Structures are given as C-alpha cells and as structure tokens.
Amino acid sequence: MLRYGHFVASSFAMESKNKIEQMKYIIIGAVAGGASAAARLRRMDEHAEIVIFEKGEYISYANCGLPYYIGEVIKERNKLFVQTAASFHQRFNIDVRVRTEVMSIDPAQKKIIAKDLATGKSYEESYDKLVLSPGAEPIRPPLPGISNEGIFTLRNVNDTDYIKSYVQNKKIRKAVVVGAGFIGLEMAENLHELGLHVSIIEMGNQILAPVDFPIASIVQKHIRSKGVDLRLESAVASFSKEDGQLKVHLKDGDSLEADVVILSIGVRPDTKLASDAGLKIGNARGIWVNEYLQTSDPDIYAVGDAIEFENPITKQSMITYLAGPANKQGRIAADNIVLGNGRKYHGAINTAIVKVFDMTVATAGTASKHLKMANIPHRVSTTNSGSHASYYPGSQQMTIQIAFSPEDGRLYSAQIAGYEGVDKRIDVLSSVIKRNSHIDELVEFEHAYAPPYSSAKDPINMAGFVAENIMLKRLEVFYWDEMDKLPDNAFLIDVRRPDEFVLGKIGDAINIPVDEIRDRLQEIPTDRPIFIYCEAGLRGYLAQRILKQHGFDRVSNLSGGYFLWKACMGDKKPELVS
Secondary structure (H helix, E strand, O other): OOOHHHHHHHHHHHHHHHHHOOOEEEEEOOOHHHHHHHHHHHHHOOOOEEEEEEOOOOOOEOHHHHHHHHOOOOOOHHHHEOOOHHHHHHHHOOEEEEOEEEEEEEOOOOEEEEEEOOOOOEEEEEOOEEEEOOOEEEOOOOOOOOOOOOEEEOOOHHHHHHHHHHHHHOOOOEEEEEOOOHHHHHHHHHHHHOOOEEEEEOOOOOOOOOOOHHHHHHHHHHHHHOOOEEEOOOOEEEEEEEOOEEEEEEOOOOEEEEOEEEEOOOEEEOOHHHHHOOOOEOOOOOEEOOOOOEOOOOOEEEOHHHEEEEOOOOOOEEOOOOHHHHHHHHHHHHHHHHHOOOOOOOOOOOOEEEEEOOEEEEEEEOOHHHHHHOOOOOEEEEEEEEOOOOOOOOOOEEEEEEEEOOOOOEEEEEEEEEOOOHHHHHHHHHHHHHOOOEHHHHHOOOOOOOOOOOOOOOHHHHHHHHHHHHHOOOOOEEOHHHHHHOOOOOEEEEOOOHHHHOOOOOOOOEEOOHHHHHHHHHHOOOOOOEEEEOOOOHHHHHHHHHHHOOOOOOEEEEOOHHHHHHHHOOOOOOOOOO
16 A cells, blocks of 8 residues: 555655755666656656666657557657657756667666767766666567568667558568567558558467467457458468568468568567676566565666566566556656655556457456466356447447456456457456456446446446356356367257357257247256357356256356357367366
8 A cells, every 4th residue: 555654754855855965867768667757756856867868769659659650540750759858858857868878787886887879989877776667679589581671570669660661662562470469460450451461470379378269269250351361370480582572481381472571579678787787687587676666776776678576466477568567667666766665566467458450359467378377276257248238329249258266256367359348348357356356346346327338237247247156156157168078978058049050050069049948848858967058158048047947957058158169169279278
C-alpha cells in the first residue's frame, strides 16, 4: 500500500534540502520509461540538474504506432512524437542529449562516460542518482544471407523510415514476416493493407505466444481468411538473392520469394551497460531490481524492457516488453529517487491487446500453459457471448477464456478474441487479476447496460457464471484436446438443432436437440459416460443439468463447444493446455 504520510513528510524534507543542495540526475534512455522518469523527476524536484542521454535521434515517441505509420493508417510522421528534444527541454528544463551513447558507468565514482555520435568525442559526467532505461534490442540471428538488402527489423523510428522508404520506392509485391508476435502481426496486417501478398513464418505451433492455443486458433483462422499465407511450426534456414530476387529458405526445404522481409523474432533486454558496471543480472537475464526499482547499487534505478521482477502470479522472475508498465515504472522510480524508497512496484500481469485485421485479441495474467509449467493447479472455462444485445444490430461473438484456482476461485488469467468491446472487457478482467480477486467478482460485476453496448448479463458475467458452476461442480467440463481421449464406451451427444448437425459434427455423435432431450431419455444409456456438446457451450450445459437430475451421473459438457473445437482442429494439435 502507498505510504502517503511518508511521501508528504519526504516532500517537505526535499524542499528544505533543495535550498541547501542541488541534486544531479542522469537518465540513460529516452523512450517510454526513461522519458517518464525524467518528466516526473522534474515535477518532483524543480531545482535539480537533469540530463537525459539517448543514442538514437528521437525521444518519447509512439513505438507502438510504428507499424500503422508504415501501413499509412497514421498519415503524418510527426504524430508519432509525443515530445521532441527541444520541446522536452523547453517544458521540463531538462538537458536532452540525442545521438549520444553512454559507453560505461562507474558506480564507485558515480560517473559515466558518454560519446557524442555526431563528433565521436567522449566525455565524462557525474551524477547523484542514475536511472537506467536502455530498453531491449531485436533478435537478429546469424542466418546465412540475413544481411541482404530488403531484410529489416522494426524497433525505432529510423527502422520505420527505412522500411517505409523501401516499400514506397521499390516495386514491392511480396512480403514475408518472420515471427507471429504482436509486432509481427501488426506488420503483416499493415503490409497486407498496402496491397502486398503477405506470408507469416512462425516457429511455434501458434501465433501470439502469451495466449493459449484455443484463443490463438480462432485468430489464425481469421488471418488465413484474409489470404495471408500463415505457416506454423516453420523456421527460416537462410536467405539468398537470386537474379535480384530475395528468397527465404525454410528448414523444411521449401522457399518463398520476397521483396521485403520483416524480422519480428523477438527482443532481448539490453543489459550490457548494467553488466559491465557490475550490477546484478537476474535469473531471467534482465537487470535485477528490488521492489523500489533500485538495482544492486543503491544510487542506480532501472525501468522498462531491460529489468526483471517477480511475476505476481507465478512468483518467478520475468521481463515484460510493454509500454504501459515501463511508463508506470518511470514514475515510481522518480518518486523513490526524490522522496526516498516509499513506493513499491508490484509487478506486471502483462495486460496486452492487438488488432489483427478485423479482430481484436487481448490477454491479461498467466496463460493456462504457463500455469501448468509453473505447477499451479487451475481450471479453464471458455464462453462465447455477444458483444452487445443480440436484438440490437451489429452484435458480434467474442470468446472469453479464463483460468482460475479450483480452491478459492482466484482469477489467474483472461484471454479474449472478438471484435467490438474486447478492450473494455479485458480491462475489467485485468483489474480483477491484478488485485488477486476471484471469480465471484465476475458474477456480481455491475456494468453499464444499454442494448448498443452490452447485454443485461455481460460477457464478463457469463464467464463468471460458468466458472462458478465449474467450481461448485454443477458443471463438469471436458476440453477440445481431450476429444480423442474419451473412453471407448463414451456416448457422444450433439444437442444442436438438426440443421446445424448436418453441416458438421464430431466423430460418431448422435443428434438429440436440447429441446427434445426430456422426451428422448430412453435413447441415452445409463451405464455409459456421456459427453455433450453444442455450438458454444450453453445448450450443452442445459442438457447436462437435465440429464443429471434424471439420474445420469457421468455427464460432461465440451467447454467452448463445437465452435472452439473446430477452430482448434484447423491446426496441428499442441500439448494439453489444461
């Protein structure tokens, strides 16, 4: 909990101190975390000397907007810049030094060596407190041919300018994106919108590694519907240029022609300065910080993509590459520098969202597959609901998957794939996860309801209702990846309408619509385990409740229904995720 009394007392102490001693703060790195820390330091200490070093040409820019500028969704380049070096200096009276790289830190002498990249001149600066915000660097594996013209990574404004110029000035028809993470998918969409034929190469068995396979599979189907060549479990072996044509050679022996290649394989924390200075590097290979964002040296703090901290759910060390946490860390670190260590950083649950063509995918907390790796017992529930009242035009389905503790119902994660309204639902669910709260809060969640915006029972409520039924054992579920592991004497019932059944079914299921099930009980064996499915899960639950109360004691319902099973079966099967 924030100790406001401590902050008030410290503020008075700081004002008195400023009359006696002027502090000097140095910040290394001027994008999200560094710029945030610098601005907060000035707001907290008007009299300090503040110097911020950035080895690139730009500060405080909208990194997350770069793919949309390449795709011409954002038309004006200047809109990418929150502040320029000049405006930052004018507003905050901060000495901003762009194109200046800090070469080393001497914690014992409290000095740094900086190099002006324009002149090549190196010089020394002292500090009282220092903030490290070096960020992360894109992974560029040493593959044969990777230095060929037309192969790019996207991390900063200069990268963006190179890619945009290349695409505009060359006769570009085909693009290959290597890696299907957030940036890779955004780049694929934006290149597709420019009229290019796009291929995505992903080494894993799904897109978007932070989410579980069922949610990813829904989005994969959507990507392919756009004519994008999505190749999963595929890896690049090398690149070559033949008669002026760039070629991407895959490990399976296939090759793709490309006019431009975007490498979006991932990033790694930039820890060189910290490591060379003797600062502690943690188990996740990021800069170790304590709960106050202080490194192993008490006068050096660190924020952003380069630091590691304890995952609030798994308690394991983690690194997060998100702008939101970096900005908040910068603010907290600045407060602790000026006022003393009174404000704790409680970690991040990696709440993230991405637009993928017409769909939106969002996640918060720890995915089921990662909970399993951390040996955390949990249950998974998947629901399908309308984005708003079905009778109001434009309602679209969204799929919500949550993972929760079977003991007390604590919510561990939430993932959503849908269209409109995904953002507001994930924000609510993220708040529940962040506060270590439970699924009963979802059941009682009170939302603003009118037909254009929601239903009387919001999708969040529906997710809570189903999870509560699972916890109370009113609902027994099985999952899409258990379908081929059913016992030999299983009796599979499809409770959809006959017109739905004829369009596709699972295995040797028989069709008994839920509205007929009471009149057809004699067709269902009492001595065999019964497995039920419908389109989305609700009718299966109703059928299960009917059968349970008519003496059928071994009845399970397919979580997520036929819709989710069919989406998952469209790709190769992964390991069990629940």
